[in-house]
Amino acid sequence: MQDRTYIDDCTPTESTTTIAGHVHEVRDLGGIRFALVRDRTGICQVVLKEDEQPTLFDRAEALGREDVLEVTGEPVASEQAPGGLELVPHDLRVLDAAARDLPLEVAKDVGAARSTRLDHRAIDVRRPETRAIFSLRSKLVRALREWCTEADFEEVETPTITAAGAEGGAELFPVVYYGREATLSQSPQLYKQALVAAGFDRLFEVGTAFRAEAFSTSRHVAEISMFDVELGYVEDHHDVMDVQEESLRYALESVRSQGKRELELLDVDLTVSDAPFPRITFDEARRILEDEYGHVPEEPADLDTRGERLLGDHFTDRGHPAVFVVGYPDEKFYYRQDVPGDDIASRKFDLLYRGLELSSGGQREHDVDRLATRMRERGLSLGDFEFYLEGLRYGTPPHGGFGLGIDRLVQQVADLDHVQETILFPRDSDRLTP
Numbered sequence: 001m002q003d004r005t006y007i008d009d010c011t012p013t014e015s016t017t018t019i020a021g022h023v024h025e026v027r028d029l030g031g032i033r034f035a036l037v038r039d040r041t042g043i044c045q046v047v048l049k050e051d052e053q054p055t056l057f058d059r060a061e062a063l064g065r066e067d068v069l070e071v072t073g074e075p076v077a078s079e080q081a082p083g084g085l086e087l088v089p090h091d092l093r094v095l096d097a098a099a100r101d102l103p104l105e106v107a108k109d110v111g112a113a114r115s116t117r118l119d120h121r122a123i124d125v126r127r128p129e130t131r132a133i134f135s136l137r138s139k140l141v142r143a144l145r146e147w148c149t150e151a152d153f154e155e156v157e158t159p160t161i162t163a164a165g166a167e168g169g170a171e172l173f174p175v176v177y178y179g180r181e182a183t184l185s186q187s188p189q190l191y192k193q194a195l196v197a198a199g200f201d202r203l204f205e206v207g208t209a210f211r212a213e214a215f216s217t218s219r220h221v222a223e224i225s226m227f228d229v230e231l232g233y234v235e236d237h238h239d240v241m242d243v244q245e246e247s248l249r250y251a252l253e254s255v256r257s258q259g260k261r262e263l264e265l266l267d268v269d270l271t272v273s274d275a276p277f278p279r280i281t282f283d284e285a286r287r288i289l290e291d292e293y294g295h296v297p298e299e300p301a302d303l304d305t306r307g308e309r310l311l312g313d314h315f316t317d318r319g320h321p322a323v324f325v326v327g328y329p330d331e332k333f334y335y336r337q338d339v340p341g342d343d344i345a346s347r348k349f350d351l352l353y354r355g356l357e358l359s360s361g362g363q364r365e366h367d368v369d370r371l372a373t374r375m376r377e378r379g380l381s382l383g384d385f386e387f388y389l390e391g392l393r394y395g396t397p398p399h400g401g402f403g404l405g406i407d408r409l410v411q412q413v414a415d416l417d418h419v420q421e422t423i424l425f426p427r428d429s430d431r432l433t434p
């Protein structure tokens with residue numbers, strides 16, 4: 001590997017340091033030239049004076065934006081320089097010269113439309129503001145994995161090419177699989193349940209899922225990243241919410257302390273409250289919407305987008321950006337429902353974070369007969385789900401889990417108005433490239 005120091009790690013105390021990165025900008029002020037060099041951690045000003053370094057000064061004349069540069073020199077403190085430090089070079093080497101017809105501005109925010117930026121995404125991600133989103137994303141996912149590992153959850157991988165849709169009924173992406181019909185997976189749901197039934201007990205998966213509905217909203221894409229969790233021997237859905245709450249709080253705390261630079265670049269003030277996330281029933285949520293905001297969602301089994309946003313404002317104003325809504329009626333077959341003694345229609349919850357649904361989860365129906373009845377009632381053919389039913393038929397502990405949309409989590413944490421901003425190369429009904 002080339003010997004180099006990340007810009008963020010450079011200090012004025014070192015005598016000689018080598019940095020490497022892209023030329024962000026070149027400024028020519030007569031007898032002095034500044035080259036701003038950018039790596040993934042920051043920007044460093046390289047200063048070249050004609051009278052002190054005539055050879056390097058001349059070489060810098062040919063530099064252009066996005067050239068890849070290696071500079072060795074002495075880091076000195078400078079109040080005017082970005083990051084309070086500039087590099088006085090002894091040597092400067094162009095590792096690769098960039099083409100000069102840059103399709104998108106990297107150094108300045110010229111307000112390019114999102115679709116233009118996405119068309120040139122490999123250039124767009126060079127922009128520090130865009131790059132910060134993905135650095136934040138990586139930190140969030142790392143923290144979720146860390147939390148799970150600490151809490152003794154095992155990581156699994158389940159297939160994305162499947163024979164039947166896990167969520168039953170929703171539209172699917174077809175795949176021709178060696179001449180047979182297959183689909184892209186909507187969720188690892190059935191696999192994670194079958195594995196917990198088999199004694200995995202506590203598992204998680206960070207994976208890809210596909211949603212074929214041709215939504216055109218700021219919170220839907222066709223290819224999503226999910227953080228899925230499933231655990232056995234739960235008393236009820238509250239055990240599952242505990243895991244969701246603790247893992248999310250850990251991830252938020254973690255980016256708040258380790259993602260300061262990114263949060264600052266994105267102009268986000270991330271506050272994480274110590275207070276438990278409120279858990280309100282679906283009926284209470286509808287009551288708040290109707291009584292306080294005069295809003296009655298059209299679908300009786302849903303809160304709708306406006307309802308979620310209003311509830312988000314309602315709770316955020318009271319110091320609770322995250323809130324669980326518990327007991328949705330008329331739910332998918334795998335959630336436990338109509339449990340005698342429950343005052344809720346099902347043990348399914350959604351987690352709203354600042355007014356957007358981030359995850360769904362709950363306690364599962366582990367009685368195979370009740371499950372089969374529910375599947376039949378929904379017009380599903382049990383033959384399509386044989387592997388799942390077999391997995392559960394031979395002894396299944398009470399269990400539950402959740403699926404959290406990583407893209408939406410990043411959208412809310414980074415305060416972005418569109419979920420596409422959080423995905424390197426997003427896919428939706430209008431976009432298949434790059």
Ligand code: AMO
Pocket residue numbers: 186187189211215219220221222224226228229357358359360361362401402403404405406407408419
């Ligand atoms: P659900 O279908 O509610 O539940 O999905 C879980 C979470 O995934 C995210 N999400 C999406 N994000 C962007 N674009 C989309 N088109 C999209 N669809 C879903 C959301 C959502 O909350 N199997 C269950 C989970 C479980 O019970 O374990 C499931 O997939 O953030």
